[in-house]
Amino acid sequence: MRAFRPRRAIPAAISALALLAAGVLTALETISALAGRPARLVPYEQVAAWAQTTTWQDRQALTSAGIAAVLGLLLLLFALVAGRPRLLALRTGDPDLVAGVRPRTLTKLVAAVASEADGVRGARAKVRGRQVTVNARTDLRDTLGVQERVRAAVEDEIGRLAPIGRYTVRAHVRGPS
Template sequence: MITAALMTVIGVLVAVETISALLGRPVRWVPYDRMLGWASSTPWSDPWVMLGASVVTALGLLLVLLALVPGRPRFIPARTGDPDLVIGVQRRGFTRSLAHAARQVQGVDHARVRLHGTTAQVTAGSHLRDTTGLAEAVRLAVADRIAALAPVDDYPVRVNLRGR
């Protein structure tokens, strides 16, 4: 996004400079006369030119590498009754469903689920003073919901219970 915004700003700047020069009233936001003079008198072997070319090349390679690295998937693949069919469940919907399952456990007031890789991290809160076995009940409820949703990957459940 940063690269796209930067390229948009540069494109607008070039367009304004070009159009204003063609209309006979250059805005001269960029002092290109000095840059043109420097560029026409500087040989390719100049250390500053080589440094600039190296920086631009390194940035280009970095952008190519960033484009090749896969991002976080938008969907979680889930099985269906048909062995040849896999559907995608949105990550947000998946975590909401798991949080809802955790909230259904007796004694849980609120719950939030976050996915860390293929681990479901449940943070649940309870008003109960004695929370013995509550964390395990939440873990089982969330694990049952995961089994019902049938994701392709295994999602072990970790529960962090906060009592009052």
Template sequence: MTTAETGPGPTRPSAAPGGHVTEPTAPARPRAAVRAFRPRRVIPAAISALALLAAGILTAVETISALAGRPARLLPYDQVSEWAATTAWQDRQALTSAGITAVLGLLLLLFALVAGRPRLVALRTGDPDLVAGVRPRTLARLLGAAASGADGVRRARTKIRGRQVVVKAATDLRDTAGVEQRVLTAVEDELGRLAPIGRYGVRARVRGPS
């Protein structure tokens, strides 16, 4: 489990012995908590940074070598200049190049604006300036353990799909409807105890004896 500060001020964690989070004593800050664990676009940022670095190095080398009287000519300026002088804006090659450049720019802007898939699920704490995060796999395991502890459940497996908790359980009892209700109650109670930010729906399917 990971914790992160969401603002200034003293922290007052509210955790019971054994790592169980108690009910919050102050309102949490859901937006700040989600932003704290928002995944960073490392790959697009690295590509953009490398492209700008390469362009800067080429510009510096060409400028300094030209001032020294020995142009490096790492780039084919003559061919590019000739192509630009003989190509109209309405030409298919010019329009294609402009379109590709615009699409790449829009993609980079989209990557920067749209949030990626979070790696941690933010949990409420007793301090509005402190948030905790747990991996979705760990959260699914905790909810699965709660489902397995329900009366009549032989085994249970839980998966998290977006904001949906899907529980598949097996029982030796004939009354699968009653077991299913107990599984739903156990999982919902565990969700209430862990207090993830955002509303999660729970769906259970119980298989009886064959």
């Protein structure tokens, strides 16, 4: 199941680039100082003077600490909150084997199944989280019967695919205007 978890590539790339920049700057300053020719990309005298004269209750110190804390909390939030899945896990006959299907593929499959239901002229589907929403069109005036057929067809198809986790199906049918 670990392969089906969404990647968090953008927050990881931002964090990696920030750490790389800090590491390169530190290495450059350290190596140049050890060689006897400091690069002085960071104005150490000004930073040291500011640090010596600034108390923890100073507005600048509190603002800097607050910004660092907010950035840290945002990175933690990005790490904890699940992103959009790359693949939806499906059961197979083998308990040790799990297959995957892209959410877009599932959407197209569900829309095709809904379009084949009796009385349906066309259908569109959306998969959001664990909910499948189907919007179908019909030429019939009795949309309630068509709505039940669409919902049943989609639920049967989802049952046949056997996804891991339960999906709820909502069907909406529009008749002639």
